[in-house]
Amino acid sequence: MIQNNYFNENEDLQLQFKEIIDWEEVVTAYEHGFADHKKYQESGDEALAYAPSNTDEAIENYRMFFESAGEISGTVIAAHAAAMDKEGLKYADGKVTFPAEVLECFEKAREAGIQPYGISREHGGLGMTAIAQSMHMEMIARGDGAFAIAMGCVNLAETIERFGDEDMIKQWVPKMAAGEICGAMALTEPNYGSDLSNIRTKAEKDENGNWRISGAKRFITHGCGLGDIPSVILTLARTGSTTSGAKGLSFFLVEGKDVFVAGVEKKLGLHCSPTCEVVYDNSPATLIGKEGFGLVKYAMGMMNVARQSISAQSMGIAQAAYSEAKKYASEREQFGNTIEHIPAVRKMLDRMERETAAMRCMLYEAARTIDLYAWRQHHMEKEGVSDREIRKDETIRYWEKLANFMTPLTKYYTSELCNSIAYDALQVHGGAGYTEDYDVARIFRDARITNIYEGTTQLQMHAAIGGVTAGMSATGPVRAYIDENLSKFTPSEHLLKLKENLEAAIEAYKNLKDTETRETNVFEVVETMARFMNTMLLERSLTKVSDAGQRAQREKIARDYAVDSLAITQANLIKLQMAPAAEPAMATA
Numbered sequence: 092m093i094q095n096n097y098f099n100e101n102e103d104l105q106l107q108f109k110e111i112i113d114w115e116e117v118v119t120a121y122e123h124g125f126a127d128h129k130k131y132q133e134s135g136d137e138a139l140a141y142a143p144s145n146t147d148e149a150i151e152n153y154r155m156f157f158e159s160a161g162e163i164s165g166t167v168i169a170a171h172a173a174a175m176d177k178e179g180l181k182y183a184d185g186k187v188t189f190p191a192e193v194l195e196c197f198e199k200a201r202e203a204g205i206q207p208y209g210i211s212r213e214h215g216g217l218g219m220t221a222i223a224q225s226m227h228m229e230m231i232a233r234g235d236g237a238f239a240i241a242m243g244c245v246n247l248a249e250t251i252e253r254f255g256d257e258d259m260i261k262q263w264v265p266k267m268a269a270g271e272i273c274g275a276m277a278l279t280e281p282n283y284g285s286d287l288s289n290i291r292t293k294a295e296k297d298e299n300g301n302w303r304i305s306g307a308k309r310f311i312t313h314g315c316g317l318g319d320i321p322s323v324i325l326t327l328a329r330t331g332s333t334t335s336g337a338k339g340l341s342f343f344l345v346e347g348k349d350v351f352v353a354g355v356e357k358k359l360g361l362h363c364s365p366t367c368e369v370v371y372d373n374s375p376a377t378l379i380g381k382e383g384f385g386l387v388k389y390a391m392g393m394m395n396v397a398r399q400s401i402s403a404q405s406m407g408i409a410q411a412a413y414s415e416a417k418k419y420a421s422e423r424e425q426f427g428n429t430i431e432h433i434p435a436v437r438k439m440l441d442r443m444e445r446e447t448a449a450m451r452c453m454l455y456e457a458a459r460t461i462d463l464y465a466w467r468q469h470h471m472e473k474e475g476v477s478d479r480e481i482r483k484d485e486t487i488r489y490w491e492k493l494a495n496f497m498t499p500l501t502k503y504y505t506s507e508l509c510n511s512i513a514y515d516a517l518q519v520h521g522g523a524g525y526t527e528d529y530d531v532a533r534i535f536r537d538a539r540i541t542n543i544y545e546g547t548t549q550l551q552m553h554a555a556i557g558g559v560t561a562g563m564s565a566t567g568p569v570r571a572y573i574d575e576n577l578s579k580f581t582p583s584e585h586l587l588k589l590k591e592n593l594e595a596a597i598e599a600y601k602n603l604k605d606t607e608t609r610e611t612n613v614f615e616v617v618e619t620m621a622r623f624m625n626t627m628l629l630e631r632s633l634t635k636v637s638d639a640g641q642r643a644q645r646e647k648i649a650r651d652y653a654v655d656s657l658a659i660t661q662a663n664l665i666k667l668q669m670a671p672a673a674e675p676a677m678a679t680a
C-alpha cells in the first residue's frame with residue numbers, strides 16, 4: 092500500500108477541504124451559535140474544551156483532526172492492512188479472536204482521539220458535521236476497508252444518543268466514545284435480509300415486565316465485540332403478531348454478554364471484520380423509544396447514517412484502488428516504457444480520476460443535505476420544541492427530503508463505482524493484480540460488499556426513485572434544488588443536454604405501462620439522475636477553485652465526465668423509450 096498522509100497528500104481531498112466545501116454553512120448549522128463553546132466558558136465542562144468559538148476555529152480543528160486521521164490511516168492502518176487480511180479471524184466456542192494488528196490499530200486510533208467522530212462533545216465525542224464524518228471515514232477506509240467498519244461500529248452510539256432515553260445515553264454513549272464498548276446493529280435474519288418488515292425474532296415481556304428476546308440474527312458485524320471490548324447490539328425484534336409487518340417491530344438494546352455468537356462467516360473479503368451469527372435465548376433487552384416504531388423510525392434512522400458511512404467507505408476503497416493503480420502504472424514497464432503511457436491504460440486511469448472526483452462531490456453533497464436539517468432538528472428538540480412544530484419547519488422539511496433522496500442515490504452510485512474502479516485497478520495491474528502479492532486483490536475483494544450491505548443497490552433504487560419522480564414534479568424539492576444550483580453558475584452545453592435527457596427519461600419512465608415494467612427500468616432513470624447530478628456538482632465546484640492550473644485540470648475532468656454521462660444517459664433514454672414496445676419482442680427472443 093502507498094504509505095503517506097492520506098489527507099495532506101490527496102490533492103482532490105485538499106481541494107474539497109480548502110476551497111469547495113462551504114464550511115461556514117455547515118459549521119453554522121452544527122454549532123448553533125457556538126453554544127458548546129459558550130457552555131464551556133460558563134461551566135468549565137472539559138468535554139466541551141475544544142468546542143470552537145467561530146467558523147475559522149472549527150475549520151482549524153478539522154484540519155488538525157484530519158491530518159492526524161490521515162497520518163494514522165496512511166501509515167499505521169495501511170501498513171497492517173495486508174497482514175490483517177491474511178491472518179483473518181478465528182472462531183472457537185462462541186469467541187472470536189482478532190489479528191493482533193486490528194487491536195493495535197484500534198488502540199492507536201483511540202490514543203490519537205480520532206475514534207468517536209459521530210458522537211456529540213457532550214457525551215465524549217468529537218462533535219463533527221456529517222461532511223467531516225464522511226471525510227474521516229473515507230480516509231480510514233482507504234487505509235483498510237475492513238478496519239474502517241470497526242470504527243463505524245463504535246459510532247453506532249449516535250443512534251443511542253438520538254433515540255435512547257437519558258439513562259441509556261449516560262450508561263452507554265460515553266463508554267462507546269472512549270472505545271470501551273463497541274456497537275453492532277442486528278437487523279438481518281437467515282430468512283429476511285432485504286425484506287426486513289417480515290423478520291421473526293421475537294421480543295416479549297417476562298413476568299416482571301422486562302423485555303426478553305429470542306431468535307437468531309445473521310451477518311451481524313461486530314456482534315462479538317472487538318477483542319476484549321464487548322458490544323451493545325441494537326436489535327430489531329417483533330413485539331406484534333407474526334402478521335403485524337413493519338408496524339409490529341420495535342428496537343432494543345441488548346448486551347453482547349446476553350447472546351451467543353454461534354459462528355463467523357468465511358467471506359470473499361473484509362477478512363478482519365467479524366460477520367457473526369447471533370443467537371438470542373430469552374436475552375434481556377431494553378426498549379429504545381416507542382414500541383412499534385422499530386423499523387420505520389429507529390432502524391431506518393440508523394440505516395440512513397450507516398448508508399452515508401458505507402458511501403464514505405466506498406469512496407475510500409475507490410481512492411485506494413485508483414492510487415495503487417496509478418502507482419503501479421508509473422512503475423511497470425512494457426514495450427520499453429512505463430504502462431501509464433499506453434493509451435488504453437491511460438484511459439482507465441483517467442476514468443478512475445474523474446469518477447473519484449465525481450464520487451467525492453456527491454458524497455459531500457449528500458452529507459451537506461444531512462447537515463442542513465439534522466442539527467437544526469436536534470437543536471429544536473433540545474430546546475423542547477414539539478414534534479408537531481418541528482415537522483412544520485420549512486428548512487427541516489426541505490433538506491430532510493433532499494437527504495432522504497441523496498443518501499440512497501449516493502450509496503448506490505459510490506458503491507457501484509467503487510466496484511468498477513477496483514475492477515479497472517486490478518486490470519491495470521495485469522496478472523500481478525490477480526495474485527495476493529499486490530494490495531489491489533484485497534481492495535477488489537473488499538469493494539464487492541459495498542453495494543450489498545446497508546441495502547443492496549436494488550433497494551437503494553427503491554428508496555431513490557420517489558426523489559426522481561415526485562421530487563422532480565413542478566413543485567418538488569429536487570427540482571427546486573437543481574434550479575437553485577443551476578442559477579449559481581453558467582451550465583455547460585453538455586450539462587443542459589443532460590438535463591434534457593433527465594427530463595425525457597423521467598417522462599418515459601412515468602409512461603411505462605405498469606409497475607413491473609417500471610421496476611424493471613428503475614435503474615436507467617436513477618442512473619440518469621445520478622449522472623446529471625454529479626456533472627452539475629462537478630461544474631458547480633469549478634467556480635470555487637482559485638488556482639488556474641487546478642481549475643483547468645478540473646474543467647477537463649468535468650467535461651470528460653459529462654461526455655461519459657451523455658453517452659450513458661442517451662443509452663438509458665433509448666431503453667426507457669423502447670421499454671413498453673420492446674417487452675413482447677424480448678419475450679419471444
Ligand SMILES: Cc1cc2nc3c(=O)[nH]c(=O)nc-3n(C[C@H](O)[C@H](O)[C@H](O)COP(=O)(O)OP(=O)(O)OC[C@H]3O[C@@H](n4cnc5c(N)ncnc54)[C@H](O)[C@@H]3O)c2cc1C
Binds near residue numbers: 311
Ligand atoms: C459482510 C456483511 C456484513 C453485514 N453486516 C450486517 C450487520 O451488521 N447488520 C445487519 O443487520 N446485517 C448485516 N449484513 C446483511 C446485509 O445487510 C444483507 O446481506 C443485505 O441487506 C441483503 O440481504 P440478503 O443478503 O438477505 O439478500 P436478499 O434480500 O436475499 O437479496 C438477494 C438479491 O435479491 C435482490 N432483491 C431482494 N429484494 C428485492 C426487491 N424488493 N427489489 C429488488 N431487488 C431485490 C437483492 O438486491 C439481491 O440482489 C451484512 C452482510 C454482509 C455480507
